[in-house]
Amino acid sequence: MQRTLRSLAAPLAAISALVLAACAGTMPATQASVDNTTLPEPVRAPAGHKVSMVTTGAGEITYECREKKDTAGQFEWAFVGPVATLADRSGKIVGKYYGGPTWEAADGSKVGGKQVAVAPNGSGNIPLQLVKADPAMGAGAMNGVTYIQRLKTEGGVAPAAACNVASRGSKQQVPYRADYVFYTVASM
Numbered sequence: 001m002q003r004t005l006r007s008l009a010a011p012l013a014a015i016s017a018l019v020l021a022a023c024a025g026t027m028p029a030t031q032a033s034v035d036n037t038t039l040p041e042p043v044r045a046p047a048g049h050k051v052s053m054v055t056t057g058a059g060e061i062t063y064e065c066r067e068k069k070d071t072a073g074q075f076e077w078a079f080v081g082p083v084a085t086l087a088d089r090s091g092k093i094v095g096k097y098y099g100g101p102t103w104e105a106a107d108g109s110k111v112g113g114k115q116v117a118v119a120p121n122g123s124g125n126i127p128l129q130l131v132k133a134d135p136a137m138g139a140g141a142m143n144g145v146t147y148i149q150r151l152k153t154e155g156g157v158a159p160a161a162a163c164n165v166a167s168r169g170s171k172q173q174v175p176y177r178a179d180y181v182f183y184t185v186a187s188m
Helices: 002-025
Strands: 049-067 075-087 093-098 102-105 110-119 128-133 145-155 171-185
Touching: 049 093, 049 145, 075 171, 110 145
Parallel strands: none
Antiparallel strands: 049 075, 049 171, 075 093, 093 102, 102 110, 110 128, 128 145, 145 171
16 A cells, blocks of 8 residues: 555656646736845835736837947947737737837736836846836726836847948847736735
8 A cells, every 4th residue: 555655646746736837827917926036126126016917028129220429430229119019928918018118908008107227137138127107098907007027038139230330220120028027006
């Protein structure tokens, strides 16, 4: 009997792990969590705020080759703007993100904001970011959003291609991915 129980222990543990993983994968985006204590201090959401929605943005950032401001004859890839779709944890498209910055839910509600802080996220990746949200427009998912974090960034940095007088005005789109975490004020 003991030998039978021992031989079943490993398969039962594996099945339990699969069941737990399946349950976690079906958790709605609004219940996902972020451990702010593991993030760089500048991009942590302030105390008194809770996660209301977690999405993954996938899209591209456009850069344009321009002459540097106040430096005649020198050129750089200048940020023009992002375009991305926002998906929940199951992969369902729940909104879009575009220049402004603006996050727009599929229900038509949208929110913009101002960058508060950034933190590096490795070579070749745009930085992590914390944005303080402006009041939302329209009724829906973006109502009450107070802060937005950009986390787990991949790609999106300015092109490595030459930017000079010959390429002035040319534009390039660079693919990127990032998690966007939306916060609201925690209920008392």
